Amino acid sequence: MGLLSCQQQEQQPQPPLLEVGQRQLTLQQFDHELRETYPDISALSNQEQLQLKEQLLKQLIDRELILGEANRLNVQLTPDELDAALEKVRGGYSEEEFTKVLEQTGKTREHWITALKLHLLTAKVSAAALSSQVEVSDQEIKEYYKNHREEFRRPVEISARQMLFNSRDEANKVLELLKDGGNFVTLATQYSESPDRESGGALGYFSAGQLPAEFDAVLFKLPVKQVSAPIESPYGFHLFLVERRRKAGLRSYAAVKDEIAGKLYQQKEETAFHQWLEDLKKTTTIHINRDLLQEKSEP
Secondary structure (H helix, E strand, O other), X not given: XXXXXXXXXXXXXXXXXXXXXXXXXXXXXXXXXXXXXXXXXXXXXXXXXXXXXXHHXXXXXXXXXXXXXXXXXXXXXXXXXXXXXXXXXXXXXXXXXXXXXXXXXXXXXXXXXXXXXXXXXXXXXXXXXXXXXXXXXXXHHHHHHHHOHHHHEEOOEEEEEEEEEOOHHHHHHHHHHHHOOOOHHXXXXXXXXXXXXXXXXXXXXXXXXXXXXXXXXXXXXOOOOOEOOOEEEOOEEEEEEEEEEEOOEEOOHHHHHHHHHHHHHXXXXXXXXXXXXXHHHHHOOEEEXXXXXXXXXXX
């Protein structure tokens, strides 16, 4: 009978640690979130551990409010949206390389994807709930441009192309072909070892400081339409061609209008979202079983 009593006690459902409206989180679920967010807090004092748990609870309350509103508004994240976001964040990394990068941060791939899903869903919920409340007028854009002109001052920029070779001899051979009238784009496509060979070695526009210093020292002194001598780097030997030089100056209002509009919209949306979340907390029943949390923090 004693064994049966113990089994019955074990089978009884645990009271929730956190209730946010109709959504609940058990102590076991919270412990899992804690391990994923803070892999090892054993070296911290009980008080420090409790502070971290309180901080995590605040984050989970926000999460559950957002997920609850997503359900109410029927906002969902599609597989295509997630795949596109994953591809964008992963950049040039392979799946294996990206997984290793995540491991170095102490996060599992599953936890990272869950966080990305929440980020994307939050953006969709925000848009669904607040899009009609957030507007940016032409007057606001003009005022921002007028009062923040320094943000839109453009340094000297150049547009250039490059070729990359494994040895100085290879670079010099192609340099001779250029001196004999060869076309830089055509020769880059044929001989360059750099991935940008497919675009004729195009580097686009850039300002000083965006490329290695040894490149800047050559490129920003090189006359337009002139090819450099071979430049050594850790990657090999480069030939550079400066195609255009753009003077420093103030970017026009027309050129930056959409950029400013996007920035102001994002600022307004973030402010509105935080206010919306605070209002939601006031109208949603939220209960934390602090006894369970305290018991877990005791030695």
